[in-house]
Amino acid sequence: xxxxxxxxxxxxxxxxxxxxxxxxxxxxxxxxxxxxxxxxxxxxxxxxxxxxxxxxxxxxxxxxxxxxxxxxxxxxxxxxxxxxxxxxxxxxxxxxxxxxxxxxxxxxxxxxxxxxxxxxxxxxxxxxxxxxxxxxxxxxxxxxxxxxxxxxxxxxxxxxxxxxxxxxxxxxxxxxxxxxxxxxxxxxxxxxxxxxx
Amino acid sequence: xxxxxxxxxxxxxxxxxxxxxxxxxxxxxxxxxxxxxxxxxxxxxxxxxxxxxxxxxxxxxxxxxxxxxxxxxxxxxxxxxxxxxxxxxxxxxxxxxxxxxxxxxxxxxxxxxxxxxxxxxxxxxxxxxxxxxxxxxxxxxxxxxxxxxxxxxxxxxxxxxxxxxxxxxxxxxxxxxxxxxxxxxxxxxxxxxxxxx
DNA sequence: CCTACCGATCGGTAGG
DNA sequence: CCTACCGATCGGTAGG
Numbered sequence: 001x002x003x004x005x006x007x008x009x010x011x012x013x014x015x016x017x018x019x020x021x022x023x024x025x026x027x028x029x030x031x032x033x034x035x036x037x038x039x040x041x042x043x044x045x046x047x048x049x050x051x052x053x054x055x056x057x058x059x060x061x062x063x064x065x066x067x068x069x070x071x072x073x074x075x076x077x078x079x080x081x082x083x084x085x086x087x088x089x090x091x092x093x094x095x096x097x098x099x100x101x102x103x104x105x106x107x108x109x110x111x112x113x114x115x116x117x118x119x120x121x122x123x124x125x126x127x128x129x130x131x132x133x134x135x136x137x138x139x140x141x142x143x144x145x146x147x148x149x150x151x152x153x154x155x156x157x158x159x160x161x162x163x164x165x166x167x168x169x170x171x172x173x174x175x176x177x178x179x180x181x182x183x184x185x186x187x188x189x190x191x192x193x194x195x196x197x
Numbered sequence: 198x199x200x201x202x203x204x205x206x207x208x209x210x211x212x213x214x215x216x217x218x219x220x221x222x223x224x225x226x227x228x229x230x231x232x233x234x235x236x237x238x239x240x241x242x243x244x245x246x247x248x249x250x251x252x253x254x255x256x257x258x259x260x261x262x263x264x265x266x267x268x269x270x271x272x273x274x275x276x277x278x279x280x281x282x283x284x285x286x287x288x289x290x291x292x293x294x295x296x297x298x299x300x301x302x303x304x305x306x307x308x309x310x311x312x313x314x315x316x317x318x319x320x321x322x323x324x325x326x327x328x329x330x331x332x333x334x335x336x337x338x339x340x341x342x343x344x345x346x347x348x349x350x351x352x353x354x355x356x357x358x359x360x361x362x363x364x365x366x367x368x369x370x371x372x373x374x375x376x377x378x379x380x381x382x383x384x385x386x387x388x389x390x391x392x393x394x
Numbered sequence: 395c396c397t398a399c400c401g402a403t404c405g406g407t408a409g410g
Numbered sequence: 411c412c413t414a415c416c417g418a419t420c421g422g423t424a425g426g
Contacts, residue, residue: 023220024306027421040395042422105302109221143383149368149376152361153354160353171346179346186340187384224405237411239406 005044008034010058013051018098022052022106052106053114059096059103060121066092071128078136079189083181085132086158090180093162094173100162126155133188142188154184202241205231207255210248215295219249219303249303250311256293256300257318263289268325275333276386280378282329283355287377290359291370297359323352330385339385351381 003011012033016025027048028038045051066088070081093100107118130151136142158180165176200208209230213222224245225235242248263285267278290297304315327348333339355377362373 021218021220021306023218026419028419037396038420039397039399039422039424043395048421109218145380146376149373150380152357153377153380156357156360157350157354160349160357163353164349176346179343180350183342183347183350183384186387187380190383190387223403225403234412235404236406236408236413236415240411245405 005034009041009044010051010054014055014098014102017052017055017106018101022048022102022109049109049111049114052102053110055099056103056107056110056118059099060118062092062096062099063089063103063125064121067125067128071132078132078139078141079185081132082136082188083185085129086154086181086184087177089155089158090161090177091173093158094165094167094176097162097165097167100159104159104162126151129155136188143190145188150188157184202231206238206241207248207251211252211295211299214249214252214303215298219245219299219306246306246308246311249299250307252296253300253304253307253315256296257315259289259293259296260286260300260322261318264322264325268329275329275336275338276382278329279333279385280382282326283351283378283381284374286352286355287358287374288370290355291362291364291373294359294362294364297356301356301359323348326352333385340387342385347385354381 009030013025013030016029016033020029026038027041030051031038031041067085070076070084070088073081073084076084108115110118130147133142133145133150133154134147137144137147161176161180165171165173167173206227210222210227213226213230217226223235224238227248228235228238264282267273267281267285270278270281273281305312307315327344330339330342330347330351331344334341334344358373358377362368362370364370
C-alpha cells in the first residue's frame with residue numbers, strides 16, 4: 001500500500017483532531033507526528049482548514065455511498081430498509097471511528113461556505129432517514145410517531161457509536177449494527193405505549 | 198435577580214464555549230462580551246479552565262439531581278422508571294441546552310484529575326440507566342436486549358437533543374421528552390424482531 | 395523539506 | 411477593574 005504524504009498528513013491529523021479537537025491541534029503537532037518541521041507541512045497542504053476539509057469530505061462521501069444502494073433498492077419493506085440503512089451507517093462509523101468523529105464534531109470549524117455545504121449534506125442525509133420512516137408510517141408498517149424526531153433520535157444514537165466504539169473491543173461492528181438496527185426497528189414497529197384506542 | 202460577576206462570566210462563557218468550543222474561545226472573547234478588558238477577568242476567576250470546571254460541575258449536578266428522586270422512588274415499574282428518567286434527562290437538557298452542550302462536549306478540555314472526576318460521574322450516571330433497563334429485563338417487562346448497549350444508545354439520543362433543541366422552536370420541551378420516552382419504552386417493551394423462539 | 399522568520403494572539407500577571 | 415506587559419505559541423511564508 002503506497003500512502004502519499006498527503007494521505008499520511010490526513011491520517012495523523014484525523015487522529016489528532018479526534019483526540020484534542022481541531023482548534024487545540026496545531027500544525028506543528030501534525031508535523032511532529034510525521035517527523036517534519038512545522039512549516040514543511042505547507043509543501044503538501046494549503047492550510048490547516050484544508051486538511052480538515054479533506055477529512056470531512058471523505059467521511060461525508062463514505063456515509064452517502066453506503067446509504068445510496070439501500071435507498072435505491074426496490075422492493076424493500078420500510079423496516080427492512082430502516083434496518084439496512086442503520087446497519088450501513090454503523091459500519092461506516094465502526095470502519096473508521098476517527099474520521100467519523102471528526103466529521104461529526106469538527107466540521108463546524110470550517111469556514112462559511114464549506115461549513116454550509118457540509119450542513120446541507122447532513123440535512124439531506126438525515127432527510128433520507130426521515131423519508132424511510134415516513135414511508136413506513138404511511139404504509140401502516142410503523143407506528144404513527146413524529147418521523148423527523150424519530151430520525152433525529154436514531155441518528156444521534158448511531159453517531160454516538162463513534163464516541164465509544166473500539167475495533168479491538170468486545171463487540172464486533174456487525175453485532176453493534178444488528179443491536180442498533182433491532183432497537184430502532186422495534187421502537188417504530190410497535191404501537192406507541194401511550195396510544196389510546 | 199441579582200447576578201454576580203462570576204455568574205455573568207459563566208453565563209457568557211457557556212454560550213461562547215457552546216458556539217465556538219472551549220479551545221477556540223479566548224478569555225478576551227469572554228471579557229469583551231461583558232465589556233471588560235481581558236486581564237480584568239482574573240479578578241473573578243483563577244483560570245479559563247476554572248470557568249469550564251464550574252459550568253461542567255453545575256450541569257453534572259443538574260442531571261444527577263433530576264434523576265435521584267426517580268431512582269429512589271419505590272413501586273415504579275421498569276417502564277415507568279425508564280420513561281420518567283428519560284423525561285427528566287430531556288428536561289434538564291432543554292432547560293439549558295447551552296450548559297448541557299458544554300457539559301457533554303467540552304469536559305474533555307479539563308485537566309487530568311478534573312476530567313477523570315467528570316468521566317467517573319458520567320459512567321456512574323449511565324450505569325443507573327443501564328440498571329433500570331437490566332431490572333426490566335430481569336422482571337420480563339423488557340425484551341432481552343444488551344442493557345449496556347441500549348442504555349448507551351438511549352443516552353446518545355437524549356444528549357443529541359442539546360445539539361438542536363431551541364426554546365423558541367415549534368416543539369415544547371415536554372413534547373420532546375414524551376416523544377423520546379415513548380420511543381425508548383417501545384423499543385424495550387416489544388420483543389426484538391430478530392428474536393428466534 | 396529545512397531554516398528562519400513574520401505579525402497576531404494566546405493565558406496569565408504586576409502594580410496600581 | 412484598567413494599563414501595560416510577560417513568554418509562549420499560533421498559522422503561515424520566503425528563500426533556498
